Amino acid sequence: MASKLTQSNKAGWLMAFPGIALIAAFIIVPFFLAFAFSLTNQRLASPNPTEYVGFDNYRDLLGLAIFTLEPERGENGQVLRDDEGAIEYPRLRTFTRNNPDYPQLDGKREWFSWQSGENRTVVLASDVVFMRAVVNTFFFVIFVAPVQAGIALGLALLINQKLRGINVFRTIYFMPVVVSIVVVSLLWKFIYSPGDGLLNNILGWLSFGLFEPRDWLGSTSTALPSIIAMSIWQGVGFHMVIWLAGLQTISPTLYEAAEIEGSNKWQTFRYVTWPGLRNTAVLILIVITMQAFALYAQINVMTRGGPLDSTQVFVFQAVVRGYERQDISGGSAISVILFLIVLAISLIQRYLTREKN
Amino acid sequence: MADVLLKGIKKSYGSVDVIKGVDIEIKDGEFVVFVGPSGCGKSTLLRMIAGLEDITGGRLEIGGTVVNEIPASQRGIAMVFQSYAIFPHMTVRENVAFGLTISGASKAEKDQKVAEAARILQMEHLLDRRPSQLSGGQRQRVAIGRAIVRQPEVFLFDEPLSNLDAALRLDMRIEIGKLHKSLNATMVYVTHDQVEAMTLADKIVVLKDGYVQQVGSPMELYHRPENLFVAGFIGAPSMNFLDVDLVSKEGDTARIRSDLVSEFAAPAWRADVPASGRATLGIRPQDLHPVESGGVLHGNVTLSERLGTETVIDIALKDGTRILASLAEDRIFTPGEEIALDFDHAHAHLFAPATAEEQAAAQSAA
Numbered sequence: 226m227a228s229k230l231t232q233s234n235k236a237g238w239l240m241a242f243p244g245i246a247l248i249a250a251f252i253i254v255p256f257f258l259a260f261a262f263s264l265t266n267q268r269l270a271s272p273n274p275t276e277y278v279g280f281d282n283y284r285d286l287l288g289l290a291i292f293t294l295e296p297e298r299g300e301n302g303q304v305l306r307d308d309e310g311a312i313e314y315p316r317l318r319t320f321t322r323n324n325p326d327y328p329q330l331d332g333k334r335e336w337f338s339w340q341s342g343e344n345r346t347v348v349l350a351s352d353v354v355f356m357r358a359v360v361n362t363f364f365f366v367i368f369v370a371p372v373q374a375g376i377a378l379g380l381a382l383l384i385n386q387k388l389r390g391i392n393v394f395r396t397i398y399f400m401p402v403v404v405s406i407v408v409v410s411l412l413w414k415f416i417y418s419p420g421d422g423l424l425n426n427i428l429g430w431l432s433f434g435l436f437e438p439r440d441w442l443g444s445t446s447t448a449l450p451s452i453i454a455m456s457i458w459q460g461v462g463f464h465m466v467i468w469l470a471g472l473q474t475i476s477p478t479l480y481e482a483a484e485i486e487g488s489n490k491w492q493t494f495r496y497v498t499w500p501g502l503r504n505t506a507v508l509i510l511i512v513i514t515m516q517a518f519a520l521y522a523q524i525n526v527m528t529r530g531g532p533l534d535s536t537q538v539f540v541f542q543a544v545v546r547g548y549e550r551q552d553i554s555g556g557s558a559i560s561v562i563l564f565l566i567v568l569a570i571s572l573i574q575r576y577l578t579r580e581k582n
Numbered sequence: 583m584a585d586v587l588l589k590g591i592k593k594s595y596g597s598v599d600v601i602k603g604v605d606i607e608i609k610d611g612e613f614v615v616f617v618g619p620s621g622c623g624k625s626t627l628l629r630m631i632a633g634l635e636d637i638t639g640g641r642l643e644i645g646g647t648v649v650n651e652i653p654a655s656q657r658g659i660a661m662v663f664q665s666y667a668i669f670p671h672m673t674v675r676e677n678v679a680f681g682l683t684i685s686g687a688s689k690a691e692k693d694q695k696v697a698e699a700a701r702i703l704q705m706e707h708l709l710d711r712r713p714s715q716l717s718g719g720q721r722q723r724v725a726i727g728r729a730i731v732r733q734p735e736v737f738l739f740d741e742p743l744s745n746l747d748a749a750l751r752l753d754m755r756i757e758i759g760k761l762h763k764s765l766n767a768t769m770v771y772v773t774h775d776q777v778e779a780m781t782l783a784d785k786i787v788v789l790k791d792g793y794v795q796q797v798g799s800p801m802e803l804y805h806r807p808e809n810l811f812v813a814g815f816i817g818a819p820s821m822n823f824l825d826v827d828l829v830s831k832e833g834d835t836a837r838i839r840s841d842l843v844s845e846f847a848a849p850a851w852r853a854d855v856p857a858s859g860r861a862t863l864g865i866r867p868q869d870l871h872p873v874e875s876g877g878v879l880h881g882n883v884t885l886s887e888r889l890g891t892e893t894v895i896d897i898a899l900k901d902g903t904r905i906l907a908s909l910a911e912d913r914i915f916t917p918g919e920e921i922a923l924d925f926d927h928a929h930a931h932l933f934a935p936a937t938a939e940e941q942a943a944a945q946s947a948a
Contacts, residue, residue, distance in 0.1 A: 481634050482667040486681040486732070487655030496680070500671035 259564075262557035269551035282558035288351030289336075290329050292320065296343050304343055314345055321349070355559070358530075358537040361449055365456075365538065366517040373457045373464060374509050380461065381468035382498075395469075399462040406459060410526035413455040417441035417527075442528050445535040452523050452536060460516065464509050471505030472498070507578045511571050518567050539563045584645030584658065584735035584768060585610050586631065592639035593626055593792075600626050602792040603640070608770065608785075613762050615771045615779040617815070618789035625740055627789070628772045632661050632738050645735055657736075660729035664741040666721045668713050668728070675709040678727040699727040702764065703757075719750040726761070739771040743778065755781060776816055780804070788812050808852065810933045813864050814944025819894065821864045821931070822905040823941040831857045836932060838863060842899045844878050848930035855932050862941065864931035867894070870907035870923045877922030879905065886915040897921060 263282050267275045294314045297305040305313045321330045333349035336356050340346075350356045384395050401409060416423040419440035428436040441451045475498065483493045521540040524530060530537040530545070539559060547556025586608040593601035601623045608614045616624040629635040631642065633654030642650055649657050668677045676683070678699055679692045687695075700706045703723050713721055722742055729737055742758070743751045759782055762769050773779055779786050780800045788795040788803065788811070796803060796812045807813035813821045829837040831850055838861065839845035848863065855861055870879070884904070885896040893909045907923060915921070936944075 476665060476667070478663045478665050478667040479669060482661070482663065482669075482728075483680075483684075484634065485632060485654045485659065485661050486684050486728075487653075488684045492684055496672075496684075497669065500669070503671070 259557040259560045262554050263561045265554050267554045267557075269548065269553050271551075278554075282554050283562070284351065285555070286352050286355050286558055286562065288333060289356075290333055290349045292317075292327075292330060292347050292349060293341075294345045294347060296345075312343060312345075317347065317349075354534055354537055355542055357534045358539055358542045361536060362518060362520065362538045364449065365453060365520055366514055368453050369457055369460075369517045370510060370513045373461055373513055374506070376457065377461045377464035377509070378468050378502075380465040381472055382494075384465070385469055385472045398465055401459045402462040404459075406522040407526055409455070409459050410523045413451075414442070414527050417451050417455075419443060443532055445533050448528055448532060448536050452520075452527060455527075456517075456520070456523055460513070464513065467509055467512075468502070468505060471502045475501035503578070507574065510574055510578070514570055514574070515567055518563060585643070586736055586768060586770065587643040588627075588631075588640065589643070590640035591627070591630065591637060591642060593623070593630060593635065594638045600792055601630070601638075604789075604792075604794050606787055606794065606797065608768060610768055611766050613769045613771065613782055613784045614787060615773060615783035615785075616787045616789055617773060617776060617779040618795075619815075620774060621791075622789040623792045624772045624774075624789050628661075628738055628740055628770060631657075631736070631770060632659055633657050634661075658734055659736045659738055660732040660734035661738040661740065662722070662725045662729050662742045664744050666713075666718075666725045666745075668721055668724050670713050672712075673709065674705070674711055674713070674716070674724050674727075677713070677724050678709075678731055680728060681732050695731050696727075699730040702730060702761070703727050717750075718746050719754055722746065722754060723757075726758075730761075730765070735768065737765075737767055737769040739769065741773055742771075743773070743775070751778075758782065776818065780816070786816075788815060790815075807931065810862060810864070810936050810940060811944045813931055813933070814941070817866055817868075819867045819906045819908060820945040821866050822870075823936070823945070824863045824865075824903065824905070825935070826861055826863045826932075828856065828858050828861055831855070836861070838932065842879065842901065842903060846878055846927050846930075848927055848932050850932045852933060854934040856934065860935040862933040862936045864933060865905075865925060866929065867906040867908040868910070869925040869929045870905075871909060871925065872907075873922050873924045875922065877924040878927075879923040881905070881921060881923075883915045883917055883919045883921055885917060888912055888914070895921075897923070 264277060264279060265275050266278050266281075294317070297313045297315060299305055307313055317335055320327045321333050324330070330349060333351050334353050336348045336350040336353050338345055338347040380398050384391055384398065419425070420438050422438075422441070424441065425436070425438035429438065439447060441447050479497050479501070480493060483497050488496065519540055520538050521544065524536055524538055524541045525544075528536045530541055540563070543556045543559040543563070546552045546559065586606075588604055588606040588608075591601055591604045592599070604627060606614075616627060618624045626635060630637050631644075633649070633652065637650050641648055644657055644659070669680065672680070675696055678696045679687075682692045682695060696709070697706075700709055703726060705720065705723050705727065708716065708720060708724070713724070716724065722745075725742075739758070743754050746754060755778055758771075762782075771778075771782060783800055785797060786800055786803055787797050790811055795815075796808045798806075800816075803812060803816045807816060810823070814823070824840065824843060826838040826840040826843055829839055829845060831837075834849055834851040835847050836850035836855065837845060837847050843863065850861075879897075879899060881897040881899040883895055884898050887894040890912060891910070893911065893913050893915070895907050895909070895915055897905050897907060899905065
C-alpha cells in the first residue's frame with residue numbers, strides 16, 4: 226500500500242520534525258552550547274556583553290601548583306620553632322597574594338601539604354572546592370561501581386532460581402528503583418538523622434546500648450560513605466534486573482553439561498555463568514560509572530556539599546556555579562570536563578573488556 | 583562398560599504422569615535407540631538415566647549399581663545434547679578437556695586425552711578454534727569429543743543430529759555408528775527419526791505416551807510389529823490400514839474379507855486378534871504391487887510420485903478410502919487409471935479392531 230503520503234519525502238520530514246526539534250532543543254544544542262559557553266565569560270543574567278576568554282575557565286578550575294616552603298631561619302641559620310616546638314614557616318599568602326616573584330601562585334590556595342624533612346611541600350589549587358569535588362566524585366565512583374555491580378550480581382543469582390514466591394523477592398529488590406531519588410534521599414535523611422535517627426537506634430539496640438549515636442551526615446568522615454551506602458541501596462535493583470536478563474540468555478543445557486562433568490557451584494559460575502555474562506558486565510560497569518559521575522540529587526537533598534565540602538561532587542558544583550552563582554561559563558566548563566572524563570573512562574573500559582580473540 | 587537396567591521407572595511432574603512404568607534392559611556394548619512421537623517421554627527417560635531429572639518411581643541400575651540417588655557426574659555416563667552444549671567462550675581444546683579441568687587433571691594428561699579424542703574424531707585441526715568458527719557438524723563432533731574424554735560406561739545421545747542439515751546428518755550418523763564399533767561402549771540414543779533408529783540400533787525401544795510399545799531389533803519391529811502403533815510408526819511411507827471382517831480363524835491363520843478386500847488367508851499370530859467379528863488389516867506400501875487380473879485390492883490411481891528409484895502411488899478404493907503403494911521401479915501411471923493390487927499374503931498384518939482415529943494417529947506419528 227504505497228499511498229502518496231508514504232512516498233512523499235516532505236511528509237516524512239514533517240512527521241519527524243517534532244521529535245527532531247525536541248531532541249535538538251534539549252540535547253544537541255545544549256551539548257554544543259556548553260562547549261561554547263565554557264570558552265566565554267557568559268553569566269546567567271548580565272548587562273555586560275559576552276566575551277571570548279579562551280581557556281580561562283578551565284585554568285581557574287584546574288590550575289595546580291606545587292610549592293616547597295622552607296622554614297624560617299634565625300640569624301645563624303638555625304630553624305626557628307614556636308612555643309610548642311613546631312617549625313615556623315613563612316605565611317603562604319605572602320607568596321600567593323600580589324607577589325611578582327611567584328606569578329604561577331597568584332590567587333591559588335592551599336589544597337593539601339606534606340612534610341619532607343624540614344621543608345613543607347604544599348599543593349596549591351586555583352579552585353580548592355572543585356578539586357575536592359573531583360576527588361569525592363572519583364571516590365564515589367570507585368567505590369560504587371564494583372560494590373553495586375557485585376551486590377546486584379549476587380541478588381540476580383539469588384532470584385534466578387525456580388522457587389515458590391521468587392517474584393516477591395524480585396519485586397522487593399526492585400522497589401527502591403521505582404521510588405524517586407528525591408523521596409529516597411529524604412527518607413534516608415531521617416534514617417541518618419543524628420541522635421534519635423533510625424540507624425542510630427538500630428545500632429544502639431543491636432549493641433545493647435554501647436553504640437554512641439552519630440551525626441552521620443554532619444561529620445566529614447561519615448557523610449560521603451553514608452551517601453554511598455544509600456546510593457548503592459537505591460540503584461542495586463536496576464542493575465540486578467540487567468544481570469538477570471544476562472543470566473537468562475545462558476542456555477540451560479550448558480549448566481546440564483557442566484553438571485554431568487561434575488562441576489561444583491563455584492566452577493559452574495567460573496566456567497559457565499561468568500563468561501556468559503561478559504557483555505552484560507561491560508554494559509553494567511559503563512552504566513554504573515556514568516550514573517555515579519552524575520551524582521547530584523542525593524547531595525542536593527541531603528548535604529548540599531557539606532560538611533566542610535566533604536560531599537562536594539561534579540554535577541552539584543556545576544549546578545551551584547551555573548545557577549546559584551549565575552556563572553554559566555564556569556558551570557559549562559565543569560560539564561565539559563565531566564563529559565571528557567566519562568568519555569575517557571568508557572573508552573578505557575571498552576578497551577579493557579574487549580573480546581580477545 | 584556396563585549394563586543399564588530400568589525397572590518400573592516412573593516420572594511425574596506434579597499430578598502429570600510423563601513416564602508411566604518403563605522396563606528396559608540394555609546390555610553391555612549395545613546400541614539402543616529410543617524412538618517415538620514428540621511428547622512420548624523418550625527425552626525425559628534419557629535425562630533420567632543421565633541424572634538430570636529425578637526419578638519418581640522404580641529402579642535404575644548402571645553396571646549393577648542402583649543409581650537413583652547418585653548425582654549425574656558419578657554415574658559413569660556422558661551426554662551429547664541436541665544443542666551441542668559446548669561452551670562458546672572456550673576453544674575446542676578447552677571444551678574437550680573441560681571435565682579434566684574441573685577434576686584438576688595435569689596438563690600432560692589433558693593433552694594426551696584430548697589428542698586421543700581428536701584423533702578418533704579426526705578433528706586435530708580444529709583444536710584451537712572457537713565454537714563460533716565451527717559448522718554445526720563440527721560442533722557436534724566437539725561435543726562427542728568431550729564425551730569420549732570422560733571415558734564413560736554409557737554414552738547418552740539426545741537427538742544429536744536434529745540440528746544438522748540432511749547431508750551432514752547422514753555423515754554424522756555413519757560417524758556415530760563407527761564410533762560405537764570402535765569404542766564398543768553402551769550407547770543410548772534418542773531420536774524421532776526412524777531412519778536413524780533403523781540404521782544405528784541394535785535394539786529399538788518404541789515409546790508412546792510414557793509406555794514402552796515394543797522392544798526389539800529394527801527388523802523385528804519392521805516385520806513383526808506387536809501393535810498397530812509400532813506398525814504405523816516404523817516404515818516410510820506408513821503402513822496402510824483397512825477394516826476387515828473375520829470369516830474364520832484357525833490357529834495363527836485367519837480368512838478375512840471386506841467390501842474393499844477380496845477374501846484371503848492372513849497370518850493372525852497377535853494374541854489380541856479376535857476369533858470372529860472385525861479386525862484391522864495392515865499392509866506395507868512396499869508389499870503392494872499391481873497385477874493384470876485378480877488381486878486383493880481394486881481402485882483408481884489419484885496421484886503418482888516418481889522418485890527415480892521408486893514410484894509412490896496414491897490409490898482411492900471403491901468407497902474413497904486412500905491407500906499408498908510404493909513400487910521399487912520407475913513406472914508411469916495416469917491419474918484415474920484403474921488398478922488392481924496384490925501382495926504376498928504372508929506379509930499381511932492383522933490387528934485387533936482399531937478406530938479410524940487410532941489408525942490415523944499411528945500413521946501420522948512416524
